[in-house]
Amino acid sequence: MHVRGAPDSTRIGQQHRAQPDPGGAFQADNQRYFRTQDExxxxxxDLTRPQLVAVSAATIRAKGEQGPDQxxxxxxxxxxxxxxxxTIVKATYKLTVTQDEKSMLTKMLDTCAS
Known part of the structure:
Protein backbone atom coordinates (compact mmCIF):
# COMPACT_ATOMS: atom_id res chain seq x y z
CA MET A 1 0.00 0.00 0.00
CA HIS A 2 1.37 3.39 -0.92
CA VAL A 3 -0.10 6.76 -0.17
CA ARG A 4 1.29 9.39 -2.54
CA GLY A 5 3.47 11.80 -0.64
CA ALA A 6 3.39 9.72 2.53
CA PRO A 7 6.66 9.23 4.42
CA ASP A 8 8.31 5.81 4.22
CA SER A 9 7.18 4.95 7.73
CA THR A 10 3.55 4.92 6.54
CA ARG A 11 4.15 2.86 3.40
CA ILE A 12 3.39 -0.82 3.83
CA GLY A 13 4.79 -3.73 1.88
CA GLN A 14 4.97 -7.49 2.14
CA GLN A 15 8.17 -9.28 3.12
CA HIS A 16 9.06 -12.98 3.11
CA ARG A 17 10.89 -13.75 6.31
CA ALA A 18 12.74 -16.85 5.17
CA GLN A 19 14.38 -17.31 1.80
CA PRO A 20 15.72 -20.59 0.42
CA ASP A 21 19.14 -19.03 -0.09
CA PRO A 22 20.10 -16.64 2.70
CA GLY A 23 22.80 -15.21 0.43
CA GLY A 24 20.11 -13.62 -1.71
CA ALA A 25 20.63 -15.59 -4.93
CA PHE A 26 17.09 -16.99 -4.82
CA GLN A 27 16.24 -16.40 -8.48
CA ALA A 28 19.31 -18.19 -9.84
CA ASP A 29 19.52 -20.84 -7.15
CA ASN A 30 15.96 -21.88 -6.38
CA GLN A 31 16.02 -24.85 -8.76
CA ARG A 32 17.99 -26.87 -6.23
CA TYR A 33 15.34 -26.24 -3.56
CA PHE A 34 12.16 -26.47 -5.60
CA ARG A 35 11.95 -28.86 -8.53
CA THR A 36 8.80 -27.44 -10.09
CA GLN A 37 7.19 -24.07 -10.66
CA ASP A 38 4.28 -25.26 -8.51
CA GLU A 39 6.68 -25.82 -5.58
CA ASP A 46 2.23 -19.70 1.37
CA LEU A 47 -0.24 -17.98 3.68
CA THR A 48 -0.49 -20.87 6.16
CA ARG A 49 3.07 -20.53 7.48
CA PRO A 50 4.08 -17.39 9.36
CA GLN A 51 6.41 -15.98 6.73
CA LEU A 52 4.51 -13.20 4.98
CA VAL A 53 4.27 -10.06 7.08
CA ALA A 54 3.30 -6.46 6.46
CA VAL A 55 6.24 -4.18 7.15
CA SER A 56 7.27 -0.62 6.39
CA ALA A 57 9.09 0.22 3.17
CA ALA A 58 12.10 1.19 5.28
CA THR A 59 12.17 -2.28 6.88
CA ILE A 60 11.98 -3.98 3.48
CA ARG A 61 14.95 -1.94 2.29
CA ALA A 62 16.92 -2.64 5.47
CA LYS A 63 16.29 -6.41 5.47
CA GLY A 64 16.33 -7.16 1.76
CA GLU A 65 17.03 -10.86 1.29
CA GLN A 66 19.35 -11.14 4.27
CA GLY A 67 19.08 -14.00 6.72
CA PRO A 68 18.87 -13.57 10.50
CA ASP A 69 22.67 -13.72 10.76
CA GLN A 70 22.86 -10.47 8.76
CA THR A 87 12.65 -21.89 11.77
CA ILE A 88 9.15 -23.19 10.91
CA VAL A 89 9.49 -22.12 7.26
CA LYS A 90 12.99 -23.58 6.93
CA ALA A 91 11.85 -26.89 8.47
CA THR A 92 8.61 -27.07 6.46
CA TYR A 93 10.40 -26.64 3.14
CA LYS A 94 13.52 -28.57 4.21
CA LEU A 95 15.72 -25.56 3.51
CA THR A 96 19.35 -25.43 4.58
CA VAL A 97 20.58 -23.28 7.45
CA THR A 98 24.11 -21.89 7.61
CA GLN A 99 26.10 -22.09 10.84
CA ASP A 100 25.94 -18.29 11.27
CA GLU A 101 22.19 -18.37 10.66
CA LYS A 102 21.77 -21.17 13.22
CA SER A 103 23.79 -19.23 15.81
CA MET A 104 21.63 -16.13 15.45
CA LEU A 105 18.40 -18.16 15.41
CA THR A 106 19.51 -19.81 18.65
CA LYS A 107 20.11 -16.36 20.16
CA MET A 108 16.68 -15.20 18.96
CA LEU A 109 14.93 -18.32 20.26
CA ASP A 110 16.66 -17.89 23.62
CA THR A 111 14.54 -14.74 24.06
CA CYS A 112 11.35 -16.84 24.10
CA ALA A 113 9.60 -17.34 27.41
CA SER A 114 9.40 -20.97 28.48
Whole structure:
Protein backbone atom coordinates (compact mmCIF):
# COMPACT_ATOMS: atom_id res chain seq x y z
CA MET A 1 0.00 0.00 0.00
CA HIS A 2 1.37 3.39 -0.92
CA VAL A 3 -0.10 6.76 -0.17
CA ARG A 4 1.29 9.39 -2.54
CA GLY A 5 3.47 11.80 -0.64
CA ALA A 6 3.39 9.72 2.53
CA PRO A 7 6.66 9.23 4.42
CA ASP A 8 8.31 5.81 4.22
CA SER A 9 7.18 4.95 7.73
CA THR A 10 3.55 4.92 6.54
CA ARG A 11 4.15 2.86 3.40
CA ILE A 12 3.39 -0.82 3.83
CA GLY A 13 4.79 -3.73 1.88
CA GLN A 14 4.97 -7.49 2.14
CA GLN A 15 8.17 -9.28 3.12
CA HIS A 16 9.06 -12.98 3.11
CA ARG A 17 10.89 -13.75 6.31
CA ALA A 18 12.74 -16.85 5.17
CA GLN A 19 14.38 -17.31 1.80
CA PRO A 20 15.72 -20.59 0.42
CA ASP A 21 19.14 -19.03 -0.09
CA PRO A 22 20.10 -16.64 2.70
CA GLY A 23 22.80 -15.21 0.43
CA GLY A 24 20.11 -13.62 -1.71
CA ALA A 25 20.63 -15.59 -4.93
CA PHE A 26 17.09 -16.99 -4.82
CA GLN A 27 16.24 -16.40 -8.48
CA ALA A 28 19.31 -18.19 -9.84
CA ASP A 29 19.52 -20.84 -7.15
CA ASN A 30 15.96 -21.88 -6.38
CA GLN A 31 16.02 -24.85 -8.76
CA ARG A 32 17.99 -26.87 -6.23
CA TYR A 33 15.34 -26.24 -3.56
CA PHE A 34 12.16 -26.47 -5.60
CA ARG A 35 11.95 -28.86 -8.53
CA THR A 36 8.80 -27.44 -10.09
CA GLN A 37 7.19 -24.07 -10.66
CA ASP A 38 4.28 -25.26 -8.51
CA GLU A 39 6.68 -25.82 -5.58
CA UNK A 40 8.21 -22.36 -6.06
CA UNK A 41 4.75 -20.80 -6.25
CA UNK A 42 3.61 -22.68 -3.14
CA UNK A 43 6.57 -21.32 -1.17
CA UNK A 44 6.22 -17.76 -2.46
CA UNK A 45 2.48 -17.60 -1.79
CA ASP A 46 2.23 -19.70 1.37
CA LEU A 47 -0.24 -17.98 3.68
CA THR A 48 -0.49 -20.87 6.16
CA ARG A 49 3.07 -20.53 7.48
CA PRO A 50 4.08 -17.39 9.36
CA GLN A 51 6.41 -15.98 6.73
CA LEU A 52 4.51 -13.20 4.98
CA VAL A 53 4.27 -10.06 7.08
CA ALA A 54 3.30 -6.46 6.46
CA VAL A 55 6.24 -4.18 7.15
CA SER A 56 7.27 -0.62 6.39
CA ALA A 57 9.09 0.22 3.17
CA ALA A 58 12.10 1.19 5.28
CA THR A 59 12.17 -2.28 6.88
CA ILE A 60 11.98 -3.98 3.48
CA ARG A 61 14.95 -1.94 2.29
CA ALA A 62 16.92 -2.64 5.47
CA LYS A 63 16.29 -6.41 5.47
CA GLY A 64 16.33 -7.16 1.76
CA GLU A 65 17.03 -10.86 1.29
CA GLN A 66 19.35 -11.14 4.27
CA GLY A 67 19.08 -14.00 6.72
CA PRO A 68 18.87 -13.57 10.50
CA ASP A 69 22.67 -13.72 10.76
CA GLN A 70 22.86 -10.47 8.76
CA UNK A 71 19.66 -8.69 9.83
CA UNK A 72 17.59 -8.82 13.01
CA UNK A 73 14.33 -7.04 13.78
CA UNK A 74 15.23 -3.79 15.53
CA UNK A 75 12.65 -4.52 18.24
CA UNK A 76 14.25 -7.32 20.27
CA UNK A 77 10.89 -8.20 21.84
CA UNK A 78 9.96 -9.53 18.37
CA UNK A 79 13.02 -11.80 18.09
CA UNK A 80 11.23 -14.85 19.51
CA UNK A 81 8.36 -14.60 17.01
CA UNK A 82 10.75 -13.90 14.14
CA UNK A 83 13.09 -16.77 15.06
CA UNK A 84 10.23 -19.24 15.47
CA UNK A 85 8.61 -18.33 12.16
CA UNK A 86 11.94 -18.44 10.30
CA THR A 87 12.65 -21.89 11.77
CA ILE A 88 9.15 -23.19 10.91
CA VAL A 89 9.49 -22.12 7.26
CA LYS A 90 12.99 -23.58 6.93
CA ALA A 91 11.85 -26.89 8.47
CA THR A 92 8.61 -27.07 6.46
CA TYR A 93 10.40 -26.64 3.14
CA LYS A 94 13.52 -28.57 4.21
CA LEU A 95 15.72 -25.56 3.51
CA THR A 96 19.35 -25.43 4.58
CA VAL A 97 20.58 -23.28 7.45
CA THR A 98 24.11 -21.89 7.61
CA GLN A 99 26.10 -22.09 10.84
CA ASP A 100 25.94 -18.29 11.27
CA GLU A 101 22.19 -18.37 10.66
CA LYS A 102 21.77 -21.17 13.22
CA SER A 103 23.79 -19.23 15.81
CA MET A 104 21.63 -16.13 15.45
CA LEU A 105 18.40 -18.16 15.41
CA THR A 106 19.51 -19.81 18.65
CA LYS A 107 20.11 -16.36 20.16
CA MET A 108 16.68 -15.20 18.96
CA LEU A 109 14.93 -18.32 20.26
CA ASP A 110 16.66 -17.89 23.62
CA THR A 111 14.54 -14.74 24.06
CA CYS A 112 11.35 -16.84 24.10
CA ALA A 113 9.60 -17.34 27.41
CA SER A 114 9.40 -20.97 28.48
Missing amino acids: RDAFAN WQPPNQSYWCTYGRSW
